Amino acid sequence: MSLYCGTACRRKFFWCYRLLSTYVTKTRYLFELKEDDDACKKAQQTGAFYLFHNLAPLLQKSEHQYLAPQYSLLELERLLGKFGQDSQILEDSVLIGCSEQQEAWFALDLGLNSSSSVNASLQKAEMETALQGSFIKLTKALFELNVKDASLLSTAQALLRWHDTHQFCSRSGQPTKKNVSGSKRVCPSNNIIYYPQVAPVVITLVSDGTRCLLVRQSSFPKGMYSALAGFCDIGESLEETVRREIAEEVGLEVDRLHYSASQHWPFPNSTLMIACHATVKPGQTELQVNLRELEAAAWFSRDEVATVLRRNNPSNQQQSGAVPFWLPPKLAIAHQLIKEWVEKPTCSPLPA
Numbered sequence: 001m002s003l004y005c006g007t008a009c010r011r012k013f014f015w016c017y018r019l020l021s022t023y024v025t026k027t028r029y030l031f032e033l034k035e036d037d038d039a040c041k042k043a044q045q046t047g048a049f050y051l052f053h054n055l056a057p058l059l060q061k062s063e064h065q066y067l068a069p070q071y072s073l074l075e076l077e078r079l080l081g082k083f084g085q086d087s088q089i090l091e092d093s094v095l096i097g098c099s100e101q102q103e104a105w106f107a108l109d110l111g112l113n114s115s116s117s118v119n120a121s122l123q124k125a126e127m128e129t130a131l132q133g134s135f136i137k138l139t140k141a142l143f144e145l146n147v148k149d150a151s152l153l154s155t156a157q158a159l160l161r162w163h164d165t166h167q168f169c170s171r172s173g174q175p176t177k178k179n180v181s182g183s184k185r186v187c188p189s190n191n192i193i194y195y196p197q198v199a200p201v202v203i204t205l206v207s208d209g210t211r212c213l214l215v216r217q218s219s220f221p222k223g224m225y226s227a228l229a230g231f232c233d234i235g236e237s238l239e240e241t242v243r244r245e246i247a248e249e250v251g252l253e254v255d256r257l258h259y260s261a262s263q264h265w266p267f268p269n270s271t272l273m274i275a276c277h278a279t280v281k282p283g284q285t286e287l288q289v290n291l292r293e294l295e296a297a298a299w300f301s302r303d304e305v306a307t308v309l310r311r312n313n314p315s316n317q318q319q320s321g322a323v324p325f326w327l328p329p330k331l332a333i334a335h336q337l338i339k340e341w342v343e344k345p346t347c348s349p350l351p352a
């Protein structure tokens, strides 16, 4: 283990060791596995694998939530043998993290390569029986997973999808080759390196000082409103994306904005959600909704939003009939942004 500590002082050495023994050590171990194919292969021997089938994670139901089971390399090899599968498929696995004890975690999709054949669906059912779980779409399962598994499986799905859709070099048309960890693919004919991509999206909670602006797209679940979101265009800064999206979608201009937080979001593909608060220019509150982008947009008071946050479950609301709309679930950054606005009305803004 490298400690990156050049001091001869023993006390200082141990202080450094303690400092590097958790987060930094773990980060550097993962860095090594991404860079060094042999180290990564070795890590697979003692690592744990999460399984997917056509990008749906294998989950087991436990009371009110789903759990993501892990398998050792040996267990996986036995399973593959049982189903007559070549263990070469293990080469498709991708590194998704590690424990504090440096047990490396990998994800493997057992369905992608043969998804078009009839056998694949038969095998899926048989595998589910053998593994005592079900391959469940992430859109359905994400909100019933604990935070750690939700984050891990989102990362895993994004990485597996990226590899599945980047098998060929866009310049030579030749098959690209993945490194062992899956942190990149290389075209053997011209050495072009492809890295997994993420699309930046800005999500903004616009306020007029006392109310906030919530919007809905026709694709949202019925009754759900959220903050205004949009993909960054090439050449834009985040600030420019915020201003353009707000102008495009609701016809307003903002003059103050500040960053709140960010989140990886797996739907529909891999995006990095960058969450901001913004305040409209004085006197600009009349909405001109772009119906090609949005189904509806409206201003909501702090009290209205606080009430919905307290009972944010669409089925509860249907029963009581008291609240006409609901907000994204806790895991979504939109929820955190809205909650922050309700709880901290006087976040100090940065000059735009």
Ligand SMILES: NC(=O)C1=CN([C@@H]2O[C@H](COP(=O)(O)OP(=O)(O)OC[C@H]3O[C@@H](n4cnc5c(N)ncnc54)[C@H](OP(=O)(O)O)[C@@H]3O)[C@@H](O)[C@H]2O)C=CC1
Binding pocket: 199, 201, 203, 226, 227, 228, 229, 230, 231, 263, 265, 267, 268, 269, 271, 273, 293, 328, 332, 333, 334, 335
């Ligand atoms: N985690 C959270 O709390 C929330 C997350 N989101 C996410 O934010 C994302 C963006 O929000 P949305 O309002 O739809 O964005 P936009 O307002 O930018 O509109 C989406 C449209 O932009 C086009 N587009 C441009 N660049 C891309 C790209 N790189 N990938 C896909 N589409 C692109 C597509 O048009 P076309 O298909 O016509 O070509 C798409 O229909 C969504 O993926 C959504 O899941 C949204 C709200 C809350």
Ligand SMILES: [Mg+2]
Binding pocket: 228, 229, 230, 249, 293
């Ligand atoms: Mg949008």
